[in-house]
């Protein structure tokens with residue numbers, strides 16, 4: 001095969017690969033949102049067949065020849081095509097090491113286990129999920145060892161979500177965070193400053209909350225022609241291309257802020273996907289580069305923007321107008337303090353900025369213990385509860401609010417969690433850099449979100465998978481410095497809680 005033939009083959013491969021991914025993604029989205037419960041019985045078969053087709057397409061001799069030809073002749077290719085060849089070669093090399101039957105069985109296990117986890121969480125029934133969870137951990141580890149036999153399989157997992165990340169790097173990073181966060185949290189929790197906001201307690205009708213979601217998406221600049229919102233137990237974002245990105249949220253009648261922050265978080269993911277470069281979308285370089293970079297976008301919008309004083313001022317008129325009986329007395333300052341109330345809590349997705357990374361550290365430790373074989377799925381609930389006591393000082397009342405709360409393990413997302421903490425910390429450096437271009441607080445006050453979007457689009461979003469995540473971050477912010485994040489947290493919470501430094 002010559003380079004010209006390989007380039008034609010690449011075009012066809014990208015189209016077929018995109019179509020299969022699109023179909024599987026749509027089925028998965030349908031299953032999480034509107035499909036009846038028993039649809040999973042047929043879905044497992046269909047998803048199994050589609051993933052078999054995807055595996056066969058990726059590992060077919062003509063695909064391999066095409067990728068190998070391009071990879072060997074990378075010097076002749078333009079920058080984008082050379083990167084495609086490099087990435088496809090890496091993917092091919094990894095997937096070829098996994099036996100086909102194992103690959104397909106794993107995909108089916110993930111579909112089945114995700115459905116069982118949903119019911120187990122609703123019914124607070126960990127025993128029904130336990131055997132599947134054990135299999136997920138076992139098979140994930142088995143696959144990691146197929147891909148990189150000489151490496152710690154947990155490092156292989158971390159690398160799947162954030163290329164280059166290792167357990168040793170995570171440990172060092174978490175250590176820095178702990179040293180900064182734990183003493184600050186100690187001062188915050190013993191501070192007499194009252195941040196509970198009684199105006200935000202009570203009933204907020206879901207119908208009005210849905211309107212609020214639409215308003216928030218509009219403020220953030222999400223294009224309604226290319227994005228849509230659905231409702232699921234666990235909020236998420238799924239993207240098919242820059243022309244179709246879907247977010248979900250979960251409404252609680254007695255908690256206005258929960259859904260609002262889910263929408264802002266998922267909206268941050270969506271903005272990234274909606275702004276991938278035109279020439280990259282639907283190609284093998286379309287889509288965000290890694291989960292660390294992805295979470296750095298969502299957590300930036302959720303916390304650094306969404307929990308800022310200026311954002312509270314911006315949305316206050318809407319809240320007062322639509323909840324006149326409840327919120328007419330709410331002020332910008334009261335809302336700002338309420339959305340930054342910090343206290344150890346049970347649920348990661350609803351944790352405040354200060355305690356959030358402690359939730360991640362618990363999961364990191366558990367995943368490592370499971371992969372090392374020090375504990376089994378049988379031990380997970382008790383170990384979860386023990387670590388919540390150790391890290392956050394609280395008792396976990398049931399598995400629904402404990403080990404069953406997150407969906408990640410059910411779909412094989414082992415090694416994903418540290419991306420949230422890394423992404424959160426990246427945000428503080430983005431803020432410093434962004435402030436060199438324009439005053440971020442002023443832009444948020446004025447509702448000028450296009451300034452923020454333009455900044456991210458030109459530096460991160462439009463590049464898709466064109467650069468490795470670390471390189472991408474370094475190009476924008478220089479070296480990663482977790483102490484910048486600690487400083488950001490100290491500055492913010494010292495003021496809110498009236499602490500002297």
Ligand SMILES: [Zn+2]
Nearest residue numbers: 265269295298
């Ligand atoms: Zn996220």
